Amino acid sequence: MSREPDLVIGVILNGVTGRMGAHQHLRRSLLEIRRQGGAPLPNGRRAQVRLLLVGRNPEKLAALAAEAGGDVRWTTDLHAALSDPEYSVYFDAQTTDRRAAALRQAIAAGKHVYAEKPVALTSAEALDLWRAAHAAGLGNGVVQDKLWLPGLQKLQHLVASGFFGRLLSVRGEFGYWVFDGRDVPAQRPSWNYRREEGGGIILDMFAHWRYVLDRIVSPVRAVCCVGATHLAERWDERGQPYACTAEDAAYAMFELDGGVIATINASWCVRVRRDDLLVVQADGTLGSAVAGLRRCWIQPAPATPRPVWNPDVDQPLDFFDSWIELPDQRPYDNAFKVQWEAFLAHVAVGAPFPWTLLEGAKGVQLAELAHQSWRERRWVEVPDLAPELSDGHKAP
Ligand SMILES: NC(=O)c1ccc[n+]([C@@H]2O[C@H](COP(=O)([O-])OP(=O)(O)OC[C@H]3O[C@@H](n4cnc5c(N)ncnc54)[C@H](O)[C@@H]3O)[C@@H](O)[C@H]2O)c1
Known part of the structure; x- marks a missing residue:
């Protein structure tokens, strides 16, 4: 019986030379997914990943690409990476202050977006990103590894x-x-x-x-x-x-x-x-x-x-x-890798992925309110971030 061909998902990884980008996302997640023959999908097929590494330092990028082997490419030109139709996903593990602008560019380029936390410096910015990705029908998510x-x-x-x-x-x-x-x-x-x-x-x-x-x-x-x-x-x-x-x-x-x-x-x-x-x-x-x-x-x-x-x-x-x-009653895989597999399945076949940019915005909101509490020396309520979603409207 012939097996259906695997799907290939192109992933642009920005901030890949950093601690999280190199270790958790590239080595421990995406390269492991390649090594195990792709991310399993609910329909029994697998999603393979094609990687494009983005950063500032050509030497570091070339070394990471060489370590990764295979067809892993790299570039210092984010704009060119985002214009490449071979890659449908943009992932960001840059320093926090650079994230929102890069995600906005990726959404404008029609990429599905996945990002380290915190998604942005303010909840308003993070919420805007979620709204933009949602309105464009793009998959979106935030790392919630814990x-x-x-x-x-x-x-x-x-x-x-x-x-x-x-x-x-x-x-x-x-x-x-x-x-x-x-x-x-x-x-x-x-x-x-x-x-x-x-x-x-x-x-x-x-x-x-x-x-x-x-x-x-x-x-x-x-x-x-x-x-x-x-x-x-x-x-x-x-x-x-x-x-x-x-x-x-x-x-x-x-x-x-x-x-x-x-x-x-x-x-x-x-x-x-x-x-x-x-x-x-x-x-x-x-x-x-x-x-x-x-x-x-x-x-x-x-x-x-x-x-x-x-x-x-x-x-x-x-x-x-x-x-x-408590005993380990089952094996546990790397937390970042498990969430990557879920995101790839979401992009490939629409599998549920509840850890959206809206959830990321809630994290930024709590940080903002904690700062406010500290500044004003008082308790602060945590309001619904997107009240329009509470009456019958559902997050994607
Ligand atoms: N999920 C987690 O548990 C977890 C843990 C640690 C950090 N993080 C998050 O991951 C992100 C990265 O943290 P890190 O500890 O890996 O930081 P890092 O400083 O090690 O890496 C930052 C990356 O951003 C890039 N970068 C920085 N300035 C740049 C510039 N001007 N132009 C282009 N690229 C630039 C660096 O080259 C590097 O690749 C942060 O947002 C942090 O909050 C998440």
């Missing part, structure tokens, strides 16, 4: 299965010590610490908190946040000192639908003594869970120890002992 982390998938399953009884609260701890770059090289790019270049932990991380809370726990209704620039000076990639103009920590509370209270601390100035770089604890009447990036532990109500406050003696309980680690 949804496919094994630890958070296990947590999502617990919430969906009713494990917690009535869910009371969620507390997230995110962060690690990012070296200032003077004696030990920094692990993050210097633009992350400059507001004028799209930096700041609020814009960076609240784009994640929005979809993690909305989709795994319950929709976010209000936010109260205080940020801080704990380190005023850092040293950049060339060893030069620079002033930090963006916050490097954010301490936030959220009210969620159903009365759940969430607190999430995020900091690049914290030393880790916890299970993982991101740890989310959820407590409910019938049990609690703690999720890291890959692992997840539970403590059902009947296994809850009964501590008694007595600072005169060493704590007799080992609080880590009474937790049960």
Whole structure:
């Protein structure tokens, strides 16, 4: 029996020389998809990818293309790339401040668009991009990788299965010590610490908190946040000192639908003594869970120890002992790759892809409202971003 030929989807990758572009999107996602023989489609066929790498530095691009092998092409001319009909998808992993303009160009060129978060610097800009892509009938999406982390998938399953009884609260701890770059090289790019270049932990991380809370726990209704620039000076990639103009920590509370209270601390100035770089604890009447990036532990109500406050003696309980680690009941693939496969299936055969630019705009909105809360020192409500969609109109 002859097999139907595979579909080939041309993907333009911009910002591919960066940390996320090169590692997560090119190496860990698209090259893996090529290696495994394409992205599986719901109709049993597969989508192959043809790649065009875009950036500023010809040497870096040529090296990445050589590493990728096959027919991977590269160019420093974004306009020419967008004019090439062989490529129907534009992906953007540039620094955040460059994203909106490039997405707008790609939409005008009739490309389906997929982008790293945050989608834009303001929610108004992000919403405009969604409206433009939607009106043109183009596929569109934003990276929401944390949804496919094994630890958070296990947590999502617990919430969906009713494990917690009535869910009371969620507390997230995110962060690690990012070296200032003077004696030990920094692990993050210097633009992350400059507001004028799209930096700041609020814009960076609240784009994640929005979809993690909305989709795994319950929709976010209000936010109260205080940020801080704990380190005023850092040293950049060339060893030069620079002033930090963006916050490097954010301490936030959220009210969620159903009365759940969430607190999430995020900091690049914290030393880790916890299970993982991101740890989310959820407590409910019938049990609690703690999720890291890959692992997840539970403590059902009947296994809850009964501590008694007595600072005169060493704590007799080992609080880590009474937790049960959940097994991996199935294999977990790279989170970015799983979402790429879903986007390719969306473009190829219209498979559902709910992680649209509108969802990306909601992430930017939460960051904006957190900034407002910090500035005005008060709680801020989170309104519907596109109210026209709530009465019967559906997002694509
Ligand atoms: N999903 C996640 O978990 C996650 C994690 C980290 C970063 N990000 C996002 O990914 C994006 C990239 O972050 P990164 O850490 O990879 O940054 P990076 O600095 O390592 O890479 C940025 C890319 O943008 C390109 N670029 C920068 N200035 C340019 C210019 N003037 N002209 C053309 N290209 C330019 C660089 O060449 C590079 O390819 C950011 O928007 C960030 O918020 C997402």
